[in-house]
Amino acid sequence: MSKADATRTEILKKAFDLIYKNGYQATSIDHILETTSVTKGAFYHHFKSKEEMGISLIDDVIKKEIWPTIVKSLGASKNFRTNLYKMIKDLLIANPTLTCEYGCPAVNLIHEMAPINERFKKALKKNMAEWRKAIEEEIIRAQEAGQLSTDHEPETIALHVITLYHGVRNMGKVLGKSYYATFLKEYNRYLQSLQ
Amino acid sequence: MSKADATRTEILKKAFDLIYKNGYQATSIDHILETTSVTKGAFYHHFKSKEEMGISLIDDVIKKEIWPTIVKSLGASKNFRTNLYKMIKDLLIANPTLTCEYGCPAVNLIHEMAPINERFKKALKKNMAEWRKAIEEEIIRAQEAGQLSTDHEPETIALHVITLYHGVRNMGKVLGKSYYATFLKEYNRYLQSLQ
DNA sequence: ACATTATCATACTGATTAGTATGGTGCAAA
DNA sequence: TTTGCACCATACTAATCAGTATGATAATGT
Numbered sequence A, B: 001m002s003k004a005d006a007t008r009t010e011i012l013k014k015a016f017d018l019i020y021k022n023g024y025q026a027t028s029i030d031h032i033l034e035t036t037s038v039t040k041g042a043f044y045h046h047f048k049s050k051e052e053m054g055i056s057l058i059d060d061v062i063k064k065e066i067w068p069t070i071v072k073s074l075g076a077s078k079n080f081r082t083n084l085y086k087m088i089k090d091l092l093i094a095n096p097t098l099t100c101e102y103g104c105p106a107v108n109l110i111h112e113m114a115p116i117n118e119r120f121k122k123a124l125k126k127n128m129a130e131w132r133k134a135i136e137e138e139i140i141r142a143q144e145a146g147q148l149s150t151d152h153e154p155e156t157i158a159l160h161v162i163t164l165y166h167g168v169r170n171m172g173k174v175l176g177k178s179y180y181a182t183f184l185k186e187y188n189r190y191l192q193s194l195q
Numbered sequence C: 001a002c003a004t005t006a007t008c009a010t011a012c013t014g015a016t017t018a019g020t021a022t023g024g025t026g027c028a029a030a
Numbered sequence D: 001t002t003t004g005c006a007c008c009a010t011a012c013t014a015a016t017c018a019g020t021a022t023g024a025t026a027a028t029g030t
Helices: A003-022 A029-034 A040-046 A050-073 A080-094 A105-113 A118-144 A154-175 A178-193 B003-022 B029-034 B040-046 B050-073 B080-094 B105-113 B118-144 B154-175 B178-193
Strands: none
Touching (some): A003 A040, A050 A118, A105 A118, A105 A154, A118 A154, A118 B154, A154 A178, A154 B154, B003 B040, B080 B118, B080 B178, B105 B154
């Protein structure tokens, strides 16, 4: 990795930390630079604006933070219920960078930015569509294997699972980590109700 | 209503509009005053700080915006599934002030403020606890009427329903109003799976 | 009628914001 | 060797922020 790439990465890494904890709008560029060795000149050399940096963050960092956990679970076992359970559980519990207090950066950004910035919304929508598609494929495999009735619409279930994830990430901010366990039990019951 | 009360109400009303659409931190006091006849002196006479105004907003306005829809549904019919379905549906569709694009103000505030402001978190938590309790009572009634097995923990189901609401409000910001219909079908299937 | 206080209005402050202007440095191609 | 550009550093700007200082006016009790 070249020196320039290292600078770019350092900016995105620090920006991710601050935006994850304080939100995009509340995170200033000065604050990002404060605790790094990067200067404002370097920042605006790599990103033509704060918005541009934010969009890069969605594509580069968030994707690399969440996507591995997802693909690791889907298709891992032959039982789609096991896989969908593990996927959400690992996203909630196993990921070392994400905490209950601050939730999920992708979910947070949708909340904050989707209504007020079209570019953010589009990038986040694309991200969600990829996740949805991956879950759909899992469900279709289950239907082809006879584990699940074809009466179920794969898209409906996929989006419902994502909806639950968004919901529990928000609830966790208020109720704390103990709710994750409560939620996972009821989530599992939901998965078992899919026949 | 006295003149002073009218001023206070006008501030809270305008603040609600702006915070609902842009978030708490992105809403400035100057912006609140801009399109009203209220001045900064009046603002700081009624609220000792922006934070104080925000806390008032949770207790006063949000509660009055959402709570009526909730109590109207719960206990309305003898079937708890019908009531829980109607509650969420009305929150999503029937409420005239809330839109799909901007979601639910209470959910939004949890996302933005719960991790970074203890007073907000506490006020929002109290709000959620009241909702949870109301749903729990609906579920206990159903169990006493023999509509639902007592194996189900009322708190678990109540929180799961709230979780779904939080989730769908976030998803709607990206997927648009059409998803509400898709969600409601799967939500109904979930309610029917409670036996 | 008078005093007191509630309710506001105006003008300010210092801090912070995103972004710019300008110049410097090192490396790569010519 | 020189030219040019990628990469970065420093110092600035105009706008905006929450909050304050100070005084005016209106309501209210005595």
